[in-house]
Amino acid sequence: MHRQLAAALATSLVASASTVPYSQYILAPSQRDLSPVSVYRANGTVANAAGVTTSGSGDTTFNSASAVTYDYTKNIGGLVSFVVSGSSDNDQYIGISFTESSLWISPDGSDATQDIGIDETLWFKITGPGNYSVEPLHERGGFRYLNVYHNTTGNVTLSHLQTYFTAMPHFPDDGIGEYTGYFHSNDEKLNRVWYAGAYTDQLCTIPSTSGNSLVDLDATDPNIPTVWWSNSTLTNGSSAFTDGPKRDKLIWPGDFAISVPGVFLSTDDAITVKLSLQQLFASQNTTTGALPWFAQPLYAFPDNGFLNLGRRVFSFNYHLFTLLGLHNYWIYTGDDEYLQNNWNRFKLGLNYSLSFIDETGLANVTSSFDWLRAGMGGHNIEANSILKHTLDVAVTLAYAVNDTSQIATWTNASSAIVTAANTLLWNSTASFFKDNETTTLYPQDGNVWSIISGLASPSQSTAISTALSARWGPYGAPAPEAGTTVSPFITGFELQAHFLAGAPQRAIDLMRFMWADFMLDDPRMTNSTYIEGYDTSGSLHYPAYADDARISHSHGWSSGPVLALSTFAAGLHVLNSTHWVAHPQPGNLTRVEAGFKVGHGFYAANYSSTAEGARYELSTPEGTRGSLVLDTPECNARISITGVIGSGGKHARADDHGHVKNFHWAKKVQSHGAAASPWKCGVWGPSTPEYETASDDTVTVDNLAGGNYTVLITCI
Structure with a gap:
């Protein structure tokens, strides 16, 4: 039997x-040519505004000053085109702008890629009937709402309006939604949460020639719409895995720590992960071993201050996230050749991290650059927990490549971090590790990483899990190291921490009310992808940014439930x-x-x-x-x-x-x-x-x- x-x-x-x-x-479209689903709002005199939607028929005519905001009902991305069937004369203009959230629909432009103001509208002079298309230079990788404007006297008639979906460019046109992974439970909220996470990662997989739109990041006048371009080349292949499809459209290793496992668990897009990871290693300082805060594009024009900043600064944690990215890639692919080819880079990078360890046994962090949290530096608990985890991973990889020469060094350093962190940073009364010896801040990031890395003992993990959940607000888990921020990035790691601490119900509850009830169902969201960050009050304000319109509503680092549900639940x-x-x-x-x-x-x-x-x-x-x-x-x-x-x-x-x-x-x-x-x-x-x-x-x-x-x- x-x-x-x-x-x-x-x-x-x-x-x-x-x-x-x-x-x-599955939220991914079944084909690439997408028409808007419905009319969200119409202003002025528009005849048959719904004509160019999927449920409409007939032409749409814009008379005098008028506009329509079209709704695709979910976040998409790509190149917009429209067909003009007639106009009153050859001196008419049609403007196109975009927004991910309904909060930023505006007659003046798109939601922002820059840190002030909004992005310029794309204007087309209508010289007669025919097809008009947004050039690849201005591909918008993330938007739910498409605004079509007519700002002159006279009229223009459109017979067709569509977006060519450009995410996952290396997948067949009819194969974008053919997932290799799945998830299901008796909870519809969690089912939607998993697939929205998978789709978020898909939108972050962009054409490799469509990176970086931060050409006007230092703009100072919020009343002047800023220029935005998407024409950097990010990898040596056709695709790149970025932090977000609207912005920054760059290869960030911090995001990889959450989103790369989600990619393998949903679409198994190994080639894009490999191409993107290789560009991070290609940007390594071959003398010191330092890895970049983000991967430098192969081609960027015009050059800008943010790219120059990325060339100069060093992030202790993002350096380690690149090393962990190699481990995550190897776990799911078993690509021993790729691991071997990058093994010397890995060792050089890890030894550079070890050079920061001082007489305490902890790394003394001298760089402030991290995931936009404040106060990074000193004997930081987040940095040391991630370093401890990377050292343990290094031992595993050493066996895989049959190079055990540094195992004793790495093992001893890992043990020393545990001892020193518990001596210098643990507060049993608060049931938290403090950020460093000079503060009473008890960070979310360092405490969840203390559990993930095994730096915290089983009893400490139980206590930390309880203390973290006691801080939750109605919109999610706070990250006090970043002011009044709720960070879906760090909270993705918190999900793992609760499972590892033997408290799966906490992780499940957190996904239900933070990811489903708020990040999906709040009417200001896209109902399909996950926002980058927001305020503990529920305001769509990310304290790290001066410009609320800049917040990305499709960010791979917020897709943590994919890993949490498939791997842990x-x-x-x-x-x-x-x-x-x-x-x-x-x-x-x-x-x-x-x-x-x-x-x-x-x-x-x-x-x-x-x-x-x-x-x-x-x-x-x-x-x-x-x-x-x-x-x-x-x-x-x-x-x-x-x-x-x-x-x-x-x-x-x-x-x-x-x-x-x-x-x-x-x-x-x-x-x-x-x-x-x-x-x-x-x-x-x-x-x-x-x-x-x-x-x-x-x-x-x-x-x-x-x-x-x-x-x-x-x-x-």
Whole structure:
């Protein structure tokens, strides 16, 4: 009976690899030519304003001074064109402008790419009937609302209006929405949250020739619309993975720490990640090892002050994020050749970071540049937590490239950071690490990274998770290190921290009210992509910027729920191309499904629960090995695991004697009435453990071969 059950499971899970379910949630368009869906607002005298929408028919005529704001109902990006079928004379003008949020719809221009004012309107002199198109120089990568103006006497008639969708330029025109990953649960909010995160990452994948529109960043007059261009070349390929499609349209490694895993879990766009990561390494200082705050474009014209700033400054944390980006790329691709080719760059960069460590055992940060938070410097807890995590990652990569010469140095430095940070920065009364020795600020970023890195002990992680949730406001988790900011970037890491601290319900609750209720459903948002940051009051004001219209409403660093839901809630932790850990943490969800295809195979998990127990179905690639970790049930229970090892053509692999390898394991577990303890997803060293363990909080089965498994937890 166990064999039949496992074989049926293998068939269903492997079948899902070829046809990804839940496509109704995918926000990416099915083709590139997009017409506006509806009229949001019309001013002046416009005849048949809805004629050029998807539901309209007939021509649209603009008479005298008039305008229409068209709504695509979701954030898109690309090149706008319109067809003029007639005009009163050859001295008419049509203006085009854009906005992501309805808050910034204006008769004077577009929402901003600069730090003051708004962006100029694109004006077209109508010389007669025909097609008029925005040139690639002015491609707008992110907008939901398209404003069409007519500002002269007379009239112009349009017979067609469309946007050519330019995101994911290397994908087939009809393949933008063909995801390789999926997510679903019994909570519609979380389903929408996952797919909006995936779509946000897609919009941030732009043509490599459409980068950087910050040519007038230093403008000083808010009453004069500023010039904006999108013509920098970012990579040596056709695509680039940037922070946002409206701005900055540059390759930022900080964003990569959140968004790169989300890319692999949704579209598996490995080539864009590789091209973008390589440009970061290409910008490395080959003498010191310093990596850039952001990747310098291959071509930029005209040059501007912001690009020059990027050439001069050093960010301690963004330097480390590039190193972690290499690790994230390698995890999902198993591209050992790429890792080997960049290994010397990685070591040079890490050794540069180690040069900042002083007699305390902590790095003394001398650069203030980070993710726009304030006060970066000294023995900063965020910087040291990220450094500790990078040192641990370096040990893993060293085994992969068979270069163990610096493992002892890196291991000792990692341990010293833990000791020193706990001695100098931990405040047990506040249940937080302080930012550095000279302040009483307890930052969000440093405390969530202390959990992710393992710098915080299990008991500290529990305390930090509780203290973080106590600070939540109605619009999300605050980042006091950045004033009155709510940062979806840092809160994406907070999601991971709550899961790692054994508090999955906190992470799930936070996604529900911050990402779904506010970042998706607030009418000022795009209802499809995630805003860069905002104020704790709910105002769409990012304290780091002077110009509220500049805020990006599609920012990859805000897509953290993709990783949180697929990896933690569904439990699919990919450690590398040969090892994995499955640890479902569904909180109060009664159903959770996730799956994705990466270079070395297909992963899928399906969790469901009832009052009598739970069921967890798992599929991992043949040739891999992993561990199954289960939180101790709240009842006395019997846990059984049945599996078919291997997933070849017949969904089972025969041994040397031609027999199918089946697996069965069972254990009775006594409930201790305690919540799950903090658990850290690590990476095995040169060998894997081969034993089963149980504690008050978890049951673990190690060294499972890749294949298909059914876990039944039955209360007894």
